[in-house]
Amino acid sequence: MSVSEHEWAGERSRFSLDGTPPVAGPLVRQFTDLTRTLLDTTPTVGGVLKLVVGAAVEIIPDADLVSITLRDPDGRFHTPVETDPIALTLDELQYEHGEGPCVESARPDGPAIGWSQDVGRDPRWPSFGPGTAAHGYHSVLATTLLPDAKPPRLSGALNIYSRRPGAFDAAAIDAALLLATHASLALAHTESVVSAELEAAHLRKAVESRDVIGQAKGILMQRRGITADEAFDVLRRASQELNVKLADLARTLADRHTEVDLPVPGH
Numbered sequence: 001m002s003v004s005e006h007e008w009a010g011e012r013s014r015f016s017l018d019g020t021p022p023v024a025g026p027l028v029r030q031f032t033d034l035t036r037t038l039l040d041t042t043p044t045v046g047g048v049l050k051l052v053v054g055a056a057v058e059i060i061p062d063a064d065l066v067s068i069t070l071r072d073p074d075g076r077f078h079t080p081v082e083t084d085p086i087a088l089t090l091d092e093l094q095y096e097h098g099e100g101p102c103v104e105s106a107r108p109d110g111p112a113i114g115w116s117q118d119v120g121r122d123p124r125w126p127s128f129g130p131g132t133a134a135h136g137y138h139s140v141l142a143t144t145l146l147p148d149a150k151p152p153r154l155s156g157a158l159n160i161y162s163r164r165p166g167a168f169d170a171a172a173i174d175a176a177l178l179l180a181t182h183a184s185l186a187l188a189h190t191e192s193v194v195s196a197e198l199e200a201a202h203l204r205k206a207v208e209s210r211d212v213i214g215q216a217k218g219i220l221m222q223r224r225g226i227t228a229d230e231a232f233d234v235l236r237r238a239s240q241e242l243n244v245k246l247a248d249l250a251r252t253l254a255d256r257h258t259e260v261d262l263p264v265p266g267h
Helices: 005-017 026-040 045-059 085-097 101-106 128-134 170-224 228-242 246-255
Strands: 065-071 077-082 113-116 139-145 155-162
Touching (some): 045 065, 045 170, 085 155, 101 139, 113 170, 155 170, 170 228
Antiparallel strands (some): 139 155
């Protein structure tokens, strides 16, 4: 079911009173290992997502299938990572009918948690529920990834399916929420690293372009006895006439200055 934080607090308290063990002990060590792996691994979006779905299978009891849903800025959903092709089939059943906990939790304004303990009889999802049960999966749990994502960033959900009805208790939901938090932080870190690398590459390219344009200007100044501004004007006009990028033209002139000359403006 989709719940508010207040409703989930009551549900969680009920499970605790029933004696369900909290997420602790071995799970803490598993999350520590996951965090260390995420920090030590060269970050890629695909790599982070594969680690998270693998950890979900290990950490959450009865997690028979795990997948990730991502929602594009235009509202379309896709599954970049799954532990089994049938998970993709079940995800696409939700995408096709626009219903189910995964698509709900993947929306930027969707619930943090969505689950059903008997999806085939769940009246909220008349197409997805029976279709999933027909494949032999009866419990489903989804938790939000990348909450508060604003375009062009993607929002998403961590999706967990089980063959067993009533599979996901409070401990399982806590573990899924922790995994989703790990995934969101790792993806945000990955995005920052990639952005920094791109920025550095753009800066490096800009510096290289500036340097080679300076070399080309120097060649023209020496060859024609003109000023720096006049040399740049020669480069600019030649770039337009030849339909070649200014930096590429300058690089050609700098590398092959004994073979290449540029047309004199006005001739």
